[in-house]
Amino acid sequence: MTKAFKGITRIDYEGVATRGWMVRITRDGIRKQQFFNDRALGGKAKSLKAAKGCYALWVAAAGPVKTTRNQKTSRNSSGKVGVHLVRNVDARWVNAESFGYCASWVLEDGTRQKLSFAWKRYGKKMAWELACLAREKELTDRGIVIAGFEKKSGKKVKIQPVSRRS
Numbered sequence: 001m002t003k004a005f006k007g008i009t010r011i012d013y014e015g016v017a018t019r020g021w022m023v024r025i026t027r028d029g030i031r032k033q034q035f036f037n038d039r040a041l042g043g044k045a046k047s048l049k050a051a052k053g054c055y056a057l058w059v060a061a062a063g064p065v066k067t068t069r070n071q072k073t074s075r076n077s078s079g080k081v082g083v084h085l086v087r088n089v090d091a092r093w094v095n096a097e098s099f100g101y102c103a104s105w106v107l108e109d110g111t112r113q114k115l116s117f118a119w120k121r122y123g124k125k126m127a128w129e130l131a132c133l134a135r136e137k138e139l140t141d142r143g144i145v146i147a148g149f150e151k152k153s154g155k156k157v158k159i160q161p162v163s164r165r166s
Contacts, residue, residue, distance in 0.1 A: 103135035
């Protein structure tokens with residue numbers, strides 16, 4: 001297996017004479033691609049060098065990648081990026097459903113993080129505010145989120161005891 005290079009893919013299929021490197025870049029919805037043939041450029045190493053050079057030129061000309069991170073999209077129905085309504089249904093009980101707000105985000109390494117606040121335990125408004133704060137600070141520790149909210153707002157968070165069904 002060959003080493004991975006960003007934006008560069010090895011085209012090396014069995015039974016096909018065409019071998020080389022494909023360079024691709026997409027910015028603002030516009031995709032550019034170019035193939036660098038081993039045979040035409042004098043070998044695998046030379047075609048890779050040409051592909052890397054092409055990719056470096058395209059990246060320099062294209063500028064930085066624009067992401068939609070922390071931008072509200074048409075799919076957002078809650079009004080706050082990364083906070084959504086959750087509905088839980090327990091099939092073991094009749095009419096056993098609960099609601100809450102969930103804050104979620106993705107870390108730099110690609111792992112997902114989330115933290116939920118139930119309406120029954122915190123109240124609808126407080127659950128919303130806590131979820132928004134958890135998302136804003138990207139915190140998964142409920143105690144730290146609650147302490148931060150109390151410090152910021154000067155309000156005490158009242159936690160309702162939740163009865164468990166056996």
